[in-house]
Amino acid sequence: MTMRGDDIEPVLAALADPTRRRVLDAVASRGEATATMIAAELPVSRQAVVKHLGVLDQAGLVTGRKAGREMLYTARPEPLDNAARWMDAVAAEWDARLARIKHLAELPASAAETGAPAGDER
Amino acid sequence: MTMRGDDIEPVLAALADPTRRRVLDAVASRGEATATMIAAELPVSRQAVVKHLGVLDQAGLVTGRKAGREMLYTARPEPLDNAARWMDAVAAEWDARLARIKHLAELPASAAETGAPAGDER
DNA sequence: GGCGTACGCAACCATATGGTTGCGTGTTTG
DNA sequence: CAAACACGCAACCATATGGTTGCGTACGCC
Numbered sequence: 288m289t290m291r292g293d294d295i296e297p298v299l300a301a302l303a304d305p306t307r308r309r310v311l312d313a314v315a316s317r318g319e320a321t322a323t324m325i326a327a328e329l330p331v332s333r334q335a336v337v338k339h340l341g342v343l344d345q346a347g348l349v350t351g352r353k354a355g356r357e358m359l360y361t362a363r364p365e366p367l368d369n370a371a372r373w374m375d376a377v378a379a380e381w382d383a384r385l386a387r388i389k390h391l392a393e394l395p396a397s398a399a400e401t402g403a404p405a406g407d408e409r
Numbered sequence: 410m411t412m413r414g415d416d417i418e419p420v421l422a423a424l425a426d427p428t429r430r431r432v433l434d435a436v437a438s439r440g441e442a443t444a445t446m447i448a449a450e451l452p453v454s455r456q457a458v459v460k461h462l463g464v465l466d467q468a469g470l471v472t473g474r475k476a477g478r479e480m481l482y483t484a485r486p487e488p489l490d491n492a493a494r495w496m497d498a499v500a501a502e503w504d505a506r507l508a509r510i511k512h513l514a515e516l517p518a519s520a521a522e523t524g525a526p527a528g529d530e531r
Numbered sequence: 532g533g534c535g536t537a538c539g540c541a542a543c544c545a546t547a548t549g550g551t552t553g554c555g556t557g558t559t560t561g
Numbered sequence: 562c563a564a565a566c567a568c569g570c571a572a573c574c575a576t577a578t579g580g581t582t583g584c585g586t587a588c589g590c591c
Contacts, residue, residue, distance in 0.1 A: 296427065303425040305418065306549075315503040318510035323567060335550050337569080356558040356567055362507070364500035371496035378486035378493065381437040385484070388440035428579075445537060457580050459539080478537055478588040538587075548577075559566075 297346035298370045306331060310339045314349055315362035322358065419468035420492045428453060432461045436471055437484035444480065 301307055306329070313325045322340055326333035340360055343349045347366040352359050423429055428451070435447045444462055448455035462482055465471045469488040474481050 299421060300425045303422045304549080315506060318507055321567080331549085332551060333567090334552080334569095338549075358568070362503050364503045364507075367496045367500040367503075371493040371500065374489050374493035374496070378489040381484050381486045381489075384437060385440055385486075426579080443537075453579085454581060455537085456539095456582080460579075480538070532591105534589100534591085536587105536589080538585105540583105540585085542581105542583085544579105544581080546578085546580105549575095551572105551574080553570105553572085555568100555570085557566105557568075559564100561562105561564085 295370050295373050297342075298348065298366045301342050301346040301348055302367075302370075304339075306335070307339045307342060310336055311343055311348055311362060314340075314343075314360050319352075319359045319361050321360070417492050417495050419464075420470065420488045423464050423468040423470055424489075424492075426461075428457070429461045429464060432458055433465055433470055433484060436462075436465075436482050441474075441481045441483050443482070 301311075309329060310325055313328060314320050317324070322333050322336040325340075326336040329336065340349060340351070344351060344360075347363060349360045349362050352361070423433075431451060432447055435450060436442050439446070444455050444458040447462075448458040451458065462471060462473070466473060466482075469485060471482045471484050474483070
C-alpha cells in the first residue's frame with residue numbers, strides 16, 4: 288500500500304525539509320535502518336524520525352519491511368530520479384518558450400500579423 | 410541582490426507548494442508577468458501571488474525588473490536544472506551504495522571482484 | 532492637477548508542520 | 562516467566578506558512 292510513484296508533489300514536499308533529507312540520507316548510507324538507529328545519530332527524537340519516515344514512505348522515497356520487532360527502512364532512488372526528469376522537462380519547456388518569445392520580440396517587425404498592439408511596449 | 414543559485418534548499422521548498430508552482434508556470438508561460446496579471450487567473454489574491462513571487466525570487470526561480478510602475482517577473486530555468494542534476498547525483502550515489510551493499514550481502518564469500526558486477530537492476 | 536491603477540508594507544488568521552513526551556503492546560532473551 | 566527493548570499511537574506545543582484585508586504611496590493618463 289505505497290504505490291505512489293508518479294506524483295512529484297509529495298516527493299518535492301518530502302525533500303523540502305532539511306532534517307528529512309538527513310534522515311533519508313542516513314537510511315541510504317546504511318542500506319537499511321530503523322527509526323531508532325537514525326534517531327541515535329540525529330538531534331531529534333525517534334518519534335520525529337518515525338514521522339519523517341512516514342512522509343518519505345508516502346513519497347515513495349523509502350520502504351519499510353518488518354523484521355521481528357524491528358522496522359527496517361530502505362531508500363529508493365526512483366522517485367528522486369523521477370522528479371529530476373520532471374524538472375528537466377519543465378525547465379526545457381520554459382527554455383523553449385522563453386527563447387520563442389525573445390525571438391519574436393527581436394524580430395525587426397517585418398511580418399505584422401494579428402491586430403497585435405503597436406510593437407513598442409511600455 | 411539575489412544570487413542564490415547553488416542552494417537547493419530554497420528551490421525545493423519553493424517548488425513544494427502547488428500554488429507557487431502554478432504561479433511560476435504562469436510567469437513562464439507569459440515570459441514576463443506582474444503579480445496582478447497572475448493573480449487575475451489564479452484563485453488567490455494579488456498579495457498572495459506577491460509573496461509567492463518573493464519566495465520564488467529567493468530561490469532564484471524568477472527575477473523581477475521594474476518597468477515604470479509595474480514589476481515584471483521572468484522565470485529562470487537554471488535553478489530547476491541545477492536541482493535536477495543534484496537529484497540525479499544523489500540518486501546515483503544511493504544506487505551505487507545500495508548495489509554495493511546488496512552485492513556484499515549476497516556474496517557467498519567467494520570471489521569478490523570490484524569490476525563490473527552482474528547487472529541485476531530493475 | 533486630479534483620478535485611477537499597481538505596488539509595497541503591515542497586521543492578522545487559520546491551518547499545517549516539525550518536534551516532544553507519555554503510554555500501551557509485541558518481541559527477544561536471560 | 563519476567564525484564565528489556567523497539568514499536569506504534571495519541572495528545573500537545575510552538576512556529577512556519579499560505580492567504581486575506583486594509584492602507585499609504587508612486588506612476589500614468591486625461
